[in-house]
Amino acid sequence: MNTVVRRTLETAARVREFLRAHPVEGTSYVNALARFEELLVRAQGLVAQQREGTIVARAASARRKELRHVLQFELLRHLVRVGVVAAKDRTDLNEQFKFPRANRSHLAFLTAAKGMLAAAEAQKDALVSEGMSETLLEDLGKAVGEFEAASEASRAGRRDHIGARAELAGITLEITERIRLLDGLVRYRFRKDGELLGAWMSASNVPSPSRAKVVVKPADGVVPPSAGGVAPAA
Numbered sequence: 001m002n003t004v005v006r007r008t009l010e011t012a013a014r015v016r017e018f019l020r021a022h023p024v025e026g027t028s029y030v031n032a033l034a035r036f037e038e039l040l041v042r043a044q045g046l047v048a049q050q051r052e053g054t055i056v057a058r059a060a061s062a063r064r065k066e067l068r069h070v071l072q073f074e075l076l077r078h079l080v081r082v083g084v085v086a087a088k089d090r091t092d093l094n095e096q097f098k099f100p101r102a103n104r105s106h107l108a109f110l111t112a113a114k115g116m117l118a119a120a121e122a123q124k125d126a127l128v129s130e131g132m133s134e135t136l137l138e139d140l141g142k143a144v145g146e147f148e149a150a151s152e153a154s155r156a157g158r159r160d161h162i163g164a165r166a167e168l169a170g171i172t173l174e175i176t177e178r179i180r181l182l183d184g185l186v187r188y189r190f191r192k193d194g195e196l197l198g199a200w201m202s203a204s205n206v207p208s209p210s211r212a213k214v215v216v217k218p219a220d221g222v223v224p225p226s227a228g229g230v231a232p233a234a
Contacts, residue, residue, distance in 0.1 A: 057157030
């Protein structure tokens with residue numbers, strides 16, 4: 001959640017608190033307030049969704065990293081070494097049991113691991129006779145399945161985070177518009193009450209994105225003036 005969104009939602013929470021403490025009569029006000037509160041509730045839900053998406057994605061990515069290490073350096077290593085021995089008498093096995101490159105993407109690594117698992121299942125008896133553990137393929141299958149599930153969970157978490165962030169940006173703009181609409185109603189209602197009007201103005205101060213400072217690059221050979229000063233003559 002960026003700074004403008006966060007500060008706008010903080011302002012909206014203060015506005016809601018003020019309006020609940022100092023309601024304004026009239027149908028137009030009631031309708032405007034109801035829509036404003038709907039937007040704020042939705043925005044708060046999106047904040048939670050965005051946070052949850054980040055948590056899920058990070059946890060899934062960490063689990064995927066752990067599983068990849070187990071697959072690469074424990075399960076597949078054993079399979080590859082058995083495959084090397086078996087290939088001495090079975091040349092058709094030469095290309096079936098090779099380590100996936102460490103720098104391959106997660107998808108490419110998963111595809112390679114699935115291929116090796118399928119090949120090993122088809123040649124299980126031959127590989128067991130050469131020294132492969134009888135439980136290796138079961139453990140390998142579980143690890144591959146968990147790796148695939150962790151990859152999908154990581155993608156889903158990122159999708160939830162990105163989707164919530166995009167929707168939150170739009171709702172934040174609408175919340176700002178609603179605050180400005182309510183501002184007119186409240187100012188009119190409390191125009192003769194300086195204390196409440198001042199409290200409202202403080203509560204409803206919606207932040208604006210900061211403007212980037214423009215720096216003009218001087219032409220070659222020209223020395224820019226200091227603040228409040230005059231550039232020296234050439």
